[in-house]
Amino acid sequence: MPTVKLVVIGASGVGKTSLRTQYISGRFSTGYRATIGADFISKTLPHPTKPDQSVTLQIWDTAGQERFSSLSAAFFRGADAALLMFDVNKPETLTALTRWWSQFREKAPLSDDELEDYCCVVVGNKIDFQNQKLYNSSTN
Template identity: 70%
Template sequence: MPTFKVVVIGASGVGKTSLRGQYISSRFSTSYRATIGADFITKTLPAPPSAPDESITLQIWDTAGQERFSSLASAFFRGADAAILMYDVTAPDTLYALRKWWDEFKDKAPVRDEEMAGFCVAVVGNKVD
């Protein structure tokens, strides 16, 4: 069963932990607690009918958005198969900061140039509700 590492990146408070919690267990917490360093959780997706023995596991990494944890980034970003760049739609500065987060990811995650062409990246605007 293949495992894919997905890192969720963005400024502090944009909702990275909430997105992960909602996806994994369909729950939302109104309390805020900053992620320290990084944390990950796994979710196994059922196999499609066309390949019943081919389920996959997502390893979703929730990274800290605070600058003081940036020195740990290379350890958390290493080996990522995909990245979700997240911002808060009510805080435009978090959108503008995505360039910095993406540049830091490319700098600290040893993804070869030829692999970057097929690397999956999604930009997610959160707090639309």
């Protein structure tokens, strides 16, 4: 069974673990507990083009604290895709994605000629009904 390794990258507290938990189990927790190093979970999915086969999706949730950055090379290596996440309520987490992406490219490693075909998605997180009301009132 083929495996797809997806790494979720971004600053501490942007919601990487919450997104992963919500996708895998449909649960959400309001409690915050920082990821130490990295954690991964797998989910078996139907193969997109071969109905009789499955694919294992490994979602690697990486720590956002700077003190764990030395461990990231091991977690980034062999990644098939990257999800760069920021908190829409903290603009500095969006600007920090430039640094996160550079670190990922260096430690994955990902060469310039691989970039055109590489799957990387940027996700703004933490917009919910309450935050949306605050955002709308501050922009009017």
